[in-house]
Amino acid sequence: MTRDELMRAAIELSVQNVANGGGPFGAVIARDGEIIATGVNRVTAEHDPTAHAEVSAIRAAARKLGTFDLSGCEIYTSCEPCPMCLGAIYWARLDRMFYGNDKNDAASAGFDDAFIYRELELEPGKRRLPSERLLPDEAARAFDDWMKKEDRIEY
Amino acid sequence: MTRDELMRAAIELSVQNVANGGGPFGAVIARDGEIIATGVNRVTAEHDPTAHAEVSAIRAAARKLGTFDLSGCEIYTSCEPCPMCLGAIYWARLDRMFYGNDKNDAASAGFDDAFIYRELELEPGKRRLPSERLLPDEAARAFDDWMKKEDRIEY
Numbered sequence: 001m002t003r004d005e006l007m008r009a010a011i012e013l014s015v016q017n018v019a020n021g022g023g024p025f026g027a028v029i030a031r032d033g034e035i036i037a038t039g040v041n042r043v044t045a046e047h048d049p050t051a052h053a054e055v056s057a058i059r060a061a062a063r064k065l066g067t068f069d070l071s072g073c074e075i076y077t078s079c080e081p082c083p084m085c086l087g088a089i090y091w092a093r094l095d096r097m098f099y100g101n102d103k104n105d106a107a108s109a110g111f112d113d114a115f116i117y118r119e120l121e122l123e124p125g126k127r128r129l130p131s132e133r134l135l136p137d138e139a140a141r142a143f144d145d146w147m148k149k150e151d152r153i154e155y
Numbered sequence: 156m157t158r159d160e161l162m163r164a165a166i167e168l169s170v171q172n173v174a175n176g177g178g179p180f181g182a183v184i185a186r187d188g189e190i191i192a193t194g195v196n197r198v199t200a201e202h203d204p205t206a207h208a209e210v211s212a213i214r215a216a217a218r219k220l221g222t223f224d225l226s227g228c229e230i231y232t233s234c235e236p237c238p239m240c241l242g243a244i245y246w247a248r249l250d251r252m253f254y255g256n257d258k259n260d261a262a263s264a265g266f267d268d269a270f271i272y273r274e275l276e277l278e279p280g281k282r283r284l285p286s287e288r289l290l291p292d293e294a295a296r297a298f299d300d301w302m303k304k305e306d307r308i309e310y
């Protein structure tokens with residue numbers, strides 16, 4: 001499939017998902033022009049705040065390929081990703097991203113990812129989310145154990 | 156349970172998870188001092204690049220409470236969250252965050268979340284992840300349908 005065809009598949013998923021009671025978002029993971037997996041936004045339908053289209057597609061593709069490393073794959077998403085999904089795209093090591101709507105379009109439709117982008121740029125103490133550090137000396141233990149573990153899988 | 160006890164539970168999960176072949180991360184979602192759900196990092200064990208402790212705990216708590224809105228709950232995480240997890244914390248509308256290790260500790264143990272934080276601050280064209288916009292006119296259709304839908308659940 002061409003890039004336009006793969007994007008059209010993501011768009012079609014987003015349109016169908018609105019009809020099915022989900023949010024207006026769809027995504028496709030492809031490798032060498034073939035669809036590996038797809039995802040749609042099921043936040044309200046499945047009571048899962050992380051079930052955005054991109055996260056869902058990444059989970060499905062990783063499950064299908066049996067690896068957390070999606071190098072060699074590309075993502076086609078009907079809308080520019082929020083920080084959660086963009087973070088997931090980096091962790092999944094996808095090669096490239098294509099998007100249809102941009103974040104301004106999303107904001108016009110009531111999805112204000114920009115707020116979260118702004119919050120992430122702030123130091124923890126300046127964010128609207130209150131946060132506090134607790135028991136750092138005790139928390140260090142897991143990292144100590146990790147560094148001592150000879151068969152750890154780095155990622 | 157007190158805040159220290161809840162943090163200690165998250166730390167204990169992180170330590171156990173290393174012993175169980177997972178990454179050195181654990182998280183607890185609590186409400187009124189009671190644990191609602193827990194999560195550990197299962198990225199390599201379950202071939203899921205999104206299975207960080209915080210995302211796993213949020214998904215489990217939302218499933219248990221039957222809602223995507225975790226207002227009234229707090230998260231205790233053994234380590235300061237990466238951008239994906241922090242995004243998930245905002246989407247889940249958690250009231251407050253407590254963390255043990257900070258991002259410098261994480262970097263020392265080989266988990267460089269800072270790279271993703273820096274990337275998110277850049278305009279798409281300046282990121283190391285190549286990206287391109289495709290078919291915006293066609294992509295707009297899902298948002299048009301969404302705005303016309305009278306029974307849409309806003310979030």
